């Protein structure tokens with residue numbers, strides 16, 4: 001069986017290389033029964049990916065669910081709780097690995113509404129990777145809470161816009177491709193972007209300051225498969241697909257950390273102050289998150305009639321505790337894939353999954 | 356038949372006016388956003404979403420029918436100009452039929468997606484706001500429908516030789532931009 | 534049929550349809566739909582038709598295209614660039630062929646507010662040709678100079694071709710614009726040299742020189758150039774001063790042009806609406822082709838024909854010089870018949886992977902490609918810029934005479950392309966400097 005994977009990352013990027021590895025893994029795990037051809041960007045853009053896989057233009061994709069607030073409200077609410085990783089007990093360089101595990105486990109085991117939503121889009125959920133945390137990358141110094149007042153900050157989504165408004169900054173909507181120029185020419189003072197995009201989108205060439213721990217939260221990339229294609233697989237091949245998905249989950253999450261490390265290493269040579277945000281700012285941020293947790297539940301209740309917000313927040317907090325423990329000593333993507341497989345994917349009942 | 360042509364022509368005029376208004380609104384909206392952001396630290400909320408999902412859709416899809424009426428769609432007439440009148444007219448009719456078919460396909464595709472987006476009540480997020488976008492999906496089948504009607508009507512008048520009531524010449528529109 | 538064969542058959546049908554005058558956008562969309570239907574079945578074909586046209590169009594970055602078009606049309610209809618030509622005329626009156634050189638300067642100035650080459654030729658044609666005729670310039674020189682000078686419009690930013698290229702090749706549009714500045718100025722310089730050489734060889738081409746212009750007149754003439762300079766300073770100052778992004782520059786520039794036209798008393802409701810309507814039909818005509826090209830990309834990708842062709846080209850053109858010569862020849866041939874944006878959108882799905890695999894700079898290639906596409910605007914039998922000039926001069930000059938005059942400039946264009954290929958840094962230094 002020949003399947004297609006439409007990725008929205010550029011052809012020569014590190015994530016695209018991981019998609020190729022996923023394709024190889026599927027072929028190996030299925031004993032050659034199933035092959036996957038990867039189309040980076042040429043088949044579906046991120047904006048088209050959801051509808052494209054729904055209609056079978058491609059079989060599998062990296063689905064940026066944040067683009068579709070209505071279609072994936074449950075998933076997006078869970079993704080917004082990624083702000084919790086900035087709390088003292090979870091905060092670390094590897095926190096995205098823990099959140100990747102937590103959200104994937106929660107969606108697969110504890111979120112029937114998620115299953116409904118993904119089914120309504122004629123797709124099956126194969127997991128989701130979390131990017132590294134979003135941090136302020138600025139051309140001007142931000143030392144105190146007062147420094148944030150009136151600063152124009154590029155905000156990639158609702159969480160960051162809410163955060164900017166609450167601290168007195170001005171959230172600016174700008175496509176990621178324009179952000180480098182926006183920073184360079186001073187249209188915006190800062191971007192809230194993850195530490196991997198710091199390198200990938202060239203912000204490292206123009207910003208002067210990078211503040212870890214502020215504003216926090218992570219972006220969630222889900223992997224989804226056309227439901228008909230999934231159901232056409234034999235049970236063995238479904239298992240092979242899940243096994244490969246565990247690897248993909250781990251690979252992409254891990255590659256973001258590796259790219260972030262490159263940025264951290266290069267930053268001093270570029271004369272960039274790459275530091276933890278000041279205590280004052282971090283304290284302010286953690287206070288914001290503690291309150292925002294309830295605000296998220298309120299917003300999703302009001303906009304999408306989702307009642308389970310605070311419940312989900314509590315469950316994810318607990319899962320984050322478990323996953324922080326499980327992932328804190330991980331030193332390779334292989335080891336990580338093993339953990340995701342053992343803890344989540346191997347327990348899935350392939351016969352009924354995605355039905 | 357001539358009356359139908361006049362009717363279509365008037366519809367195209369209406370579409371053209373609507374589109375021209377959107378061109379101006381888009382200019383003012385983006386300029387307002389820039390001024391608000393730069394001078395007052397207060398960008399207009401939702402600008403990029405509204406520009407992309409409303410103005411752009413109107414500018415392209417409401418206008419394809421207008422471009423069809425004015426014969427502004429770009430084609431290559433090197434070879435056909437060498438042909439005698441009769442085969443050239445036959446080709447022109449076939450090309451018109453193909454145009455109708457393709458535009459109907461676009462309209463149907465747009466329609467099915469519009470139904471899905473409407474049922475979903477599709478929105479986009481900008482900043483901390485949500486903006487409805489499902490309405491804009493209907494502009495696509497609407498505009499493609501107008502183009503299909505105009506192209507179809509032209510084929511009929513070409514075959515029958517009836518006088519067509521379209522206003523096809525727009526001297527200024529000849530300056531297509533490259 | 535194998536999948537790549539289906540893809541190649543689709544391409545053959547596409548070329549046949551375009552040849553029999555099916556609108557390019559319709560041909561692209563029809564073939565892509567049919568091809569996907571045969572290749573992947575009805576569900577995928579209909580899926581592509583329901584997703585791609587809307588998603589491709591609803592793009593924030595592409596919104597700069599109608600805005601730059603509007604800026605150009607407003608400037609054109611309200612004749613904001615007339616003063617630019619007049620000033621160049623007064624200052625260059627003493628030079629051999631001074632009026633022709635002034636027309637090139639005027640075009641370069643208009644290029645800074647217009648995204649396209651035809652608008653540039655049309656605007657300068659209405660202003661400069663009557664002036665040259667009045668001073669007994671040879672019609673061949675007068676018309677051909679304005680026809681070719683228009684091509685500067687697509688190189689000096691803003692440029693519709695460069696915006697579309699940037700969107701498709703995923704590279705920075707302001708970097709492309711900076712590369713375009715260099716190529717545009719080099720082109721203007723090259724054309725000036727051609728005029729000087731031709732008049733030096735044959736002084737009868739431009740017999741009248743006006744050496745009697747006083748300094749006072751010269752200074753006075755400069756005062757008329759304020760509209761264009763104000764708009765230019767507004768756009769580039771705002772861009773590099775952090776006021777707005779390249780995407781927003783078109784809208785701000787258009788607003789500025791409207792203001793300037795109102796202040797200078799040139800704006801009427803009729804001109805305003807005409808500019809808006811032309812923006813509308815031109816945007817639709819361009820974007821429907823771009824949508825078609827975007828659909829074709831999916832069809833070529835899924836069929837494998839894209840890879841097949843790209844790999845084929847790479848295996849035949851074994852060294853970079855051969856590959857580049859091949860590319861130049863292909864675009865010159867296409868440029869004879871096809872409209873530049875159509876040719877670009879048709880070919881990029883196949884050419885970009887080749888360029889990428891060769892390790893060439895995509896930025897540099899975008900500039901060279903624009904230059905090649907613009908040569909097509911002045912080559913017979915279909916040379917849109919020449920046609921526009923012809924429509925300005927009416928029966929006074931034969932179209933064959935204009936094409937004859939253009940030959941000299943084409944030679945210069947080819948020399949310039951060779952120089953850009955030999956020294957890519959000519960294009961790349963400015964973008965690198967300002968990054």
Ligand code: NA
Pocket residue numbers: 643644645646647648649685686687688689690691692
């Ligand atoms: Na230009």
Ligand code: NA
Pocket residue numbers: 868869870871908909910911912913914915916917
């Ligand atoms: Na030509």
